[in-house]
Amino acid sequence: MTSRDSGRPVRWWVGIDGGGTSTRALVADAQGRILGRGEAGASALNQGVDQAWRHIAEAIAGAGVAGLQLRDCALGLGLSGTGVPAQLQGFVAADPGVARFALVTDGFAGLLGAHGGEPGGLLISGTGSVAEALLPDGSHRMTGGWGWQIGDEGSGAWLGQQAMKLAHAAFDGRATRGALADSVGAVAGTRREDLLAFCAQAGQGGYASLARLVFENEAGDPAAAALLDAAARALDALAVALHPTLPLALAGSIALRLGDRLSPALQARRVEPRGDAVAGALWLIQQQKNPA
Numbered sequence: 001m002t003s004r005d006s007g008r009p010v011r012w013w014v015g016i017d018g019g020g021t022s023t024r025a026l027v028a029d030a031q032g033r034i035l036g037r038g039e040a041g042a043s044a045l046n047q048g049v050d051q052a053w054r055h056i057a058e059a060i061a062g063a064g065v066a067g068l069q070l071r072d073c074a075l076g077l078g079l080s081g082t083g084v085p086a087q088l089q090g091f092v093a094a095d096p097g098v099a100r101f102a103l104v105t106d107g108f109a110g111l112l113g114a115h116g117g118e119p120g121g122l123l124i125s126g127t128g129s130v131a132e133a134l135l136p137d138g139s140h141r142m143t144g145g146w147g148w149q150i151g152d153e154g155s156g157a158w159l160g161q162q163a164m165k166l167a168h169a170a171f172d173g174r175a176t177r178g179a180l181a182d183s184v185g186a187v188a189g190t191r192r193e194d195l196l197a198f199c200a201q202a203g204q205g206g207y208a209s210l211a212r213l214v215f216e217n218e219a220g221d222p223a224a225a226a227l228l229d230a231a232a233r234a235l236d237a238l239a240v241a242l243h244p245t246l247p248l249a250l251a252g253s254i255a256l257r258l259g260d261r262l263s264p265a266l267q268a269r270r271v272e273p274r275g276d277a278v279a280g281a282l283w284l285i286q287q288q289k290n291p292a
Contacts, residue, residue: 002082002092002103003288010099011072012065013289015282016056018043018079019106020127020148020157020204023052025059026278027068032286037278038062042205044127045081046147049090052079057096074100076285078109078277080128083145102285106277107132107145113280114249114273117287122273123239123266125231126252127208129155131238133246143241148204154234156254160210162227164188164199171195179221183213215257232261239266249273 012035015026023043027035040058043051056077057070075098081087082105095101107130111122121133129152130145148157167184169175171192187210188198198206217224235258239248248269250259259270275283 001284002088003101004092004095005100006097008071008099010074010289012068012074013282013286014060014073014075015109015278015280015285016043016059016075016077016079017106017109017277017281018052018056018077020044020047020080021208023055023059024278025056025063026282027060027063027065028282028286030289035065036063038064043079044204045079045084045087045091046204047081049087049094052091053094053096070096070098073098074285074288075102076109076281076283077101077103078106078281078284079103080106100285100288102288104281104284105130105132105142105145107142108140109280109284110251110273110277111280112283113275113277114251115247116274117283119246120271121239121242121246121248121269122251123235123242123248123255124251125155125235125255125258127156127204128152129158129235129238129252129254131235131242133243135243135246141242144238148207154231154238154254154258155252156208156211157204158207158234159214159227159231159254160202160207162230163210163214163224164195164202164207166223166227167195175223178217178223180213180217180224180227183217184210187213211254228258229261232258236263236266245269247271251276 017024025038038059040055043055167181170177170181
């Protein structure tokens, strides 16, 4: 965990969940009463620290709490991309002057929310994918989360990349053209130049936007169904490597949609989360209140 405390009094306590697609804020007062919720664009650190702080501020402002100013806020931050030292250092250096913050990965914030700070595991697949566990001895373990460019198997961005690869193969005649490849073409274009242009600018969010096409074509295209099976196997592998027995919660739109495809062993460990990542981030910063 990375933290900073200006020493100034805190008026508002805020949880932030920031990923590759959106940023969510949950604002509470000193007594823990929830005052509002807000949302803004992506704040994953790999998309730029200035953007991250801007969208964090916009999400907090979107909560609609009268008189709220960042300088009076204590932020619990669960952000994607904190594992890259340069990104983390840049984000800390760009602090706009909040009263206090505690910063962890978005996955760890989700883990805290899912199990209320108690031991357990969390399998996350949304735009990206990762599995994290808080072990009985208090230690933290993580598997996956290597980033969409090279990893994040079973995630929305990964599914979108695989769908695009299928479209490339169909264009070349290396694979049978089916409904999924046609759907990718309808979004990205049907000429080689169109597909290359899409890939050149897609990024994590652009590829993740194609994941819905895989689900939409599952019933009519065996290639789409096979991709969903492969995504589920990848998520199984993350969870098994994480811990063999801890209770496991699922989070993220892709993980929840693939839940029925997970192995019976994982199904037997599955529990409903107590809360989400933004609740976990708020819980994190609330633990750092000064004694009364």
